[in-house]
Structures are given as structure tokens and as C-alpha cells.
Amino acid sequence: MRTEHKTIEELLLYLENPIGVEDDETIENHLAECDECVSDLSFLDSLRAGLQSYSRYSGELVKAGVSTHLTNIEIPGYINDACNDDEKGRIVSHLAGCSSCLEDVFTVKSLITQLERESSLIEKSYLISKFIIGHPTRIGSVEKEGKSLVREAARVGIAMFDIGRSLSFSFEGAEASKTDHGEEYRKMETADFTIEIVQPAGKESNVTIGVLAKGNLANAKITICAEEERTEIVSLENRRAIINKKDIQAEAIRYIKIEKV
């Protein structure tokens, strides 16, 4: 009696199994009586062989410098299916032959998926920060997501200094500079405050944080996160407060959250 046709998944699994394994008995009993499934098996095998030839050929084009590496604009465009069929064709053929760009595309794609699933702004900033550290040359691929996160965080009172600094080349409102005197200076704005961080020259664990409220306020609740979060209430005089921290480096400050009290 003829058994049911095998699914694509079952045929793919059979292809992957080493020859001569006992697990194959059932499927081979079916293949013995079903030319249609043998034809499907051949189709899958040829598709695989076709794609392997494609990769080998693409790899040669990459080596010869004919197929150019993907830019930081092309990667998100491709991932979001925002390019036309011809561009897509060029990109996927490059990816088939370039493991480095393929890895970058997978990493960016995975990051975007994680960002879509994550609701916490702080967790999102961790993800972007981790990506930036691991793939410094690909920052531009996540510029849109990074900038939009910094803006969204600023609206709810969080100044994301770590990713804001990395994106500062293009993000309006985040500044990082070394002054003439050698001190570190950073400034970011949230909806209600302007926050400045100054680290004097030669004092690597000594920062001054300046807070300027945009409206009249007496107190503010400030949370500074370097290795861990520390929260305190500060009094504002003429809308300003100066906070000195002796055990924090400017570079280590990930974000500062500031709320009206």
C-alpha cells in the first residue's frame, strides 16, 4: 500500500542525513514506490546545488573586486525590503559570496528584530550599544534606529549618553568634545532639562554634572547609570544644579534620567 507523500521538510531532512542511517528506512520505503517524491528530492538537491554554484561564483566576483561590499545605507534598505528588485538582486548576489557582509546583515537584522520586540528604552539602548562596540564600522546601518531611540528617550527624560555619543556625528543635541584644556565635555537635552558632563583634564574619576531645567523647578530626581543606577533628589537654584561625582568616569555614564519632583 502506498504511503503518504513526503513533505519538503522530510525530504530535506533525508538529504541532510548521512547515507546508510536507520532513520531513513521509512522514507526510503516510500521513495521506493513513489517517483513523484524522488522527483521532489531531485528538485531540492538541484536547487541546493544551484545555490551553491551561485555562492561560489559570487565569491569569485567579490575576490576580483567586481562585486563591491555593502554600504551602511544598503544594509538597512535591503533588510527592510526598501530597495528595488535590481538593487536587491545585486545585494543578495554579493551576500551569497561575501561572508563578512552576510554576517553584518544577519547581525543588523537580528538587532532590528530584538529592538522591535523590546519595549524598555534602556534595554534597547543596551542592545544598540553592544552592537556599536562589536561592529564599529557598521554604526551607520543602525543610525536611524539609534537616533530615533535617543529622541524617544529624551522625550521621557532620559539622556542616553553612550549611544548618543556614538551617533553624535549626526545626532543633533548630543555633543562630545575635548576642549582646548583637555577636559571631557558632553551635553544632551531631554524634554525638560539640559544636562552637561564635564570631566576635568587629568582627573579620570571625577565628573561634574550640570543640570539646567527649562522651567521653574525647585527639585529634580536624577538617576545616573554608569555600572549601576544611582538615584538622588537634587535642589535647583535658579533652575540649576551642580552634582560632583568622584568615582565615575564621563565615558562610563550610559544614561542620565531626570524627572521633575
Place this chain on the structure above:
Amino acid sequence: MNNDELIELQRVIRSGGPEAEGAASRFCDVVKDTMKRILSSISYKYSQEYLEWGVNEAFLAFRDNWDPEKGKYFKVYLWRYVKERVRIAIARDKGKESSIDIPLGGDGDEGSGTIGDLVEDKDISSEDKCHASELSAIMINVFNKMDSRIQLIMVEYFSNRSTYREIGLKLNIDHTTVMRNLTEEGIKPLRSEIEGYFKDQDLKYDSEVVLKSLGNFLIKRNIDNENRT
């Protein structure tokens, strides 16, 4: 024994010497069960009688004809080509007795075609080459229109031989989603367009034409794309 091990085994057998005999014996042990099933599909009656001979046929095909450079699995080669060789040979051997369970094309006309005709990648007619070329163009379009995620899964699974789990980890999705995406949105649309092509042309599905069109369908596009750049 996986395909890579088979490639190594073929190399050892082809180079001859004392190791070749052991390698040949290992190969025969490995294919014996599959050959039993192949034989019983051709003729249950003769499956035992022809087992040793069938294994030897598989061995000869493995040693002399199977070209791993073409990237095909030997398993598929066994089912598709070696099975045909065996089927024809048994039919010839039994001659007028004509008791082969599954007759050859026509009415057991063993005079048509030779074993040599059944080796892989035999030439197809000019007309079929045109069909293969049209099919390639159709498949390029289908592949082009796939979501980038599906293209990535296809390349990673088929070209780079990653597992569903490895791809899932890279894309941060479950491995069952990878498997579903690959079959439902990658393989099936290609298959369906191919079947549609034969239907539209009022032709019988011809797997040789399909296999020919799959061999280098994306390479053609690659060349077109680079020329356009």
C-alpha cells in the same frame, strides 16, 4: 556517512592502492540497505537475487560517474540515476521473461537508450534548452521578489549549509519559523511557478528541464547585474 565523507571515500577508491579495497568495502556496506529498497521497488521478486550485483552497480556509478563537483548528493544520484541503470539492466537480463514489476517506458522496450544515456546531466534537446532558459528567468523573478529574510534563509541553508537552528540564532527567530519560511515562502513558490510554467505551455512536467534550469539560474542574474553596474 555524509556527503563529505563520501567525497573522501571516492578519492581514496580512485587513487587505488591498498586503502582502496577497504574503502570500497565500506561503501558497499553503507549503500546495501538503500540498494535493497531500490531493488524491491523495481522487482520484489528479484530483489534478493540482484542485491550483490546492484550494490556493485552503485559502486561503479559512485567510482566512475558521480561527480561531487556538481554539488549533488550521492543519495539522490542513487535514487534518480543508479535506480534507472539497475532497472534497465534487470529488464535486459530477464529479457522476454518480462517479469519486472515496473516496466520500462513503452512496453518494456529494452532496446531504447543505453545505460550511458542515463548518466546525470545528459544533453537535452534545443527546444528543452529554451524551456530551461525561460524557466531560469521565471525563477530569477520569483527569487528577486522574495523578502530579504527568505533570500537570506535560502542562501544560508542551501549555500552555506547552516542548520535551521543556526539560522534561527542568527536571525533571532525560532528554528521552526526558519523551517516554515524556507519551505512555504522559499521553496514552494519556486516549485509552484515551475509547475505553472509547464501547465501554461501545455507541457508535461519535465524534471530534466527543471534540473537544468536550476543548475545556474542565479548565476545568469549575477552576470546581468554586474554588467548593469
